[in-house]
Amino acid sequence: MGINIYFAGSIRGGRDDADLYARIIKQLQAYGTVFTEHVGSDTKTSEMARSLGSDKAIYDQDMSWLQQSDVIVAEVTQTSTGVGFELGRVLSAMIGGAVDSLQVENYVEEDLPNILKKFFEKNT
Numbered sequence: 001m002g003i004n005i006y007f008a009g010s011i012r013g014g015r016d017d018a019d020l021y022a023r024i025i026k027q028l029q030a031y032g033t034v035f036t037e038h039v040g041s042d043t044k045t046s047e048m049a050r051s052l053g054s055d056k057a058i059y060d061q062d063m064s065w066l067q068q069s070d071v072i073v074a075e076v077t078q079t080s081t082g083v084g085f086e087l088g089r090v091l092s093a094m095i096g097g098a099v100d101s102l103q104v105e106n107y108v109e110e111d112l113p114n115i116l117k118k119f120f121e122k123n124t
Contacts, residue, residue: 003032003124006069008087009039013080018042020109024075027113031120035065066090071123 005028009021022040029037038044052058066072072090074083105115 003071003120004065004069005032005034006065006072006086007034007036007039008072008074008080008083010078010080010083011039011045012082014078015042017075017078020077021075023109024073024112027116028073031116031124032070035069036062062086063089071120 007021007025007028009017009024018040025034025037025040028034038048049058052061066086066089072087074087076083103119107115
């Protein structure tokens with residue numbers, strides 16, 4: 001599929017939900033390419049950090065992925081300054097009046113397939 005998806009979840013702020021992130025990413029992959037699939041794996045996250053080598057390189061890569069993304073999905077249960085920053089980079093333009101392009105869902109995991117299906121049917 002041609003849809004590029006940026007998934008944001010806590011990495012340095014806490015990895016308590018890494019398994020949940022992996023399950024969400026797997027579902028998102030049915031709709032397109034998830035640039036940040038490493039967020040769902042402690043091993044892949046460590047490998048990505050090592051391969052990029054510096055915080056600046058991580059920042060540059062993430063900003064590039066954000067710019068290329070058609071959709072941004074953020075799981076914000078775990079507190080994360082990084083996820084907040086990522087969302088702030090893309091939401092700042094929306095706050096001025098394009099709030100319709102932002103969808104916030106409180107969910108239980110078993111509802112996620114239907115939430116994603118409805119979102120992607122409506123927005124792609």
